[in-house]
Amino acid sequence: MLCFVTLTLQAQDVWTAAGSSTIFGSNWNETDTSNDLTDKGDGIWELTKTGCILEQNVKNELKILKNHDWYIEVHPEKANYVFKVEETGIYDVTIQFNANNFEINVKTTKTGDAVIGEKTWTVAGFKAILGKNWDQTAIENDMIKQNDNVTYILTKTNLTLAIGTYKYKICANHGWAENYGDENDSEGNASVFITRDGIYDLTFTFNTDTHEVSCVPTRKADAIIEKIWSVAGNEGLFETAWDEQSTANEMTKQENNIYILEKKGINLNAQTYEYKVCSNHDWTESYGADPSGRGNAILTITEAGTYDVTFTFNQVTKEVSATAVPSVTDGISQIASDIKTKKVIFNLQGQRISAPKQGVYIINGKKVVLK
Template identity: 35%
Template sequence: MKKIFTLIMMLAATLTMQAQDTWTVAGETAITGISWTPSDEANDMTTTDEITYTLVKEHMMVKAKDAGYGYKVVKNHSWDEAYPADNALLVINEDAEYKITFSFNSQSFEVSATAEKTGEYVAPEGDQTWTVAGVAELCGTAWDPTLTDNDMTTTDQVNYNWKKEDVALDKNTPYAFKVCADHAWDESYGNDEGGNYEISVNEPGLYTVEIAFNSNTKAISVTTTKTADHSFAEKTWTICGKAELCGSEWDPADTTNDMIKTNEGEFTLVRRNVALIKDTEYEFKVAANHSWSESYGNDMGENQVFKLDEGLEDGNYDVTFYFLVEAKTLWAEAEVADPAGVTTMKADKASKFVIYNLQGQRVANNYRGIAIHNGKKVVIK
């Protein structure tokens, strides 16, 4: 009996040990030693009560960064559960050597970090490496600062250059990139607002792209020289956004949300019986060729926002998404379908698309009454 009791206690202890979660700090290289790696056991936190966890990183040479260095605390070496939802930030006001202490409460999920100066800043040996990282169309691999093929060259350690030939660029399409230091995102530069720098050209073709970067001023300049004609296949446009609106969560590869070409440069997608809640904002974008390399939202470059018109109540709606390629204009409208399959379309919206009468003849923009649009009967008012 005593042996059985001992075995039960050992089994209970084993199960308790197996159930204990591991919490790890993942963040920018400057404050964690390795860039955003949740599997790094060197950054596992320790605890004495399985509630409060800590990690101490000593002798960290960190440069000042008013915007702060980002980090998270992840559970069991995976991104499946990480805190906080947005990155936590550790602001460094002075270039120096620091002792950094990370803290985490596994019950409240509160995350914090402090930095104690322990010495003067000592720059790493050798000059910084500057690398171009951006969309795959420009850089070969999408947003990879570790790719040495995209390292910039210099003769004075101030002015850096990058040149790539035979780059296929389409007209009026933004190709985004940043210039990154030492093959990591800790220090990177784009436009003056801190966002990505974007290249665009006025006609499709093969181009020589030259990027110049000044490591003192952090200024970027770009030269594009067309060297040959190039034709592009027509792009596939896909709606992606919140799952409540789109059926899948921000998935540009979801072919069920591919738009249909209704006229040259005009695309639509109809999602039927979508459960919508009044006064709720639903964000979405349109993406090209099932990738985030090229995507559009509102005029500010942010996600487009849709919500039910005033007076409409919670319920199921047919949502039609519209995208005008040349103008990069995206919007959506919800309508309650008539049992006969006839929906209502406002005149100002109908004027942007090709419409036909019931005899199949194209009609003018001032047409009112029953018409055919995108293969459906609509009443234009």
């Protein structure tokens, strides 16, 4: 008797390190196989990079990811793993990863001296404040060194800015290998907060010793800014709950600074729905219960049914309102609805009708015209 055995080979998972180009050669490149870790057994994986020029007190960042894909598994899950060296020099960097408990350890061994030349510092971030969107190569956003040799400044003038939060970072030598922002931000970005529409000068400051980042906005004049106003709120009233990014819920400008949004044929329950109007698909400027922006606006539905809802916003007074009226259906739809909901239908002579045609009828005590 012959026996056939089928062997199935399953590819082993691969763990890869990605991060600062000063360590890995490539910058945050999850596909770079030269940064794959070696399986040492018992769940321990290791990678050593040699000849790395590292600078004193400069952050070096990395993550470990599975199978060259950011979306399968990555460690640490949120913030990057960060390490520094106490002395500028050439280093061997050994990265060890424990796949059992996901711990990362880094060992640095200095192998030689190194001299770090003077760096170019550039501001990169939102296009509205810097002219280009997150462009670390934009030489027009290079900072100017001050007389103390540690302070760098960039001033952007006559910017027309709407109320909102604008993000940026300071990067070295037109690359992202070394960059600074706000460590308390989920993405490490620094922020400029604009609380009134207007024309502004922005002064960005960076200290190369402390790596402190700041931006001071100076308001120079009023500005009239055309904004996109949209409505977001509870699911049911809207397709997705509190989705300020939805273009389907943008309002249409009318006369006298009035904006409206009409949503027809919405099936609503007998309940209270909450919503707000926001500008430019962002919650920074939003209005609801009162013109100061505090609290949500409310629409109360007393009887479940299908409604046409009209949202209204006054851009000058910041007043928000919504009205809901039962949707008007054609005769065929009305008949189907009557049958489905078992409504009682009579003609004008008081006779009960099971299949009404065109005409005037009494439906649940109300006169209705079927067309």
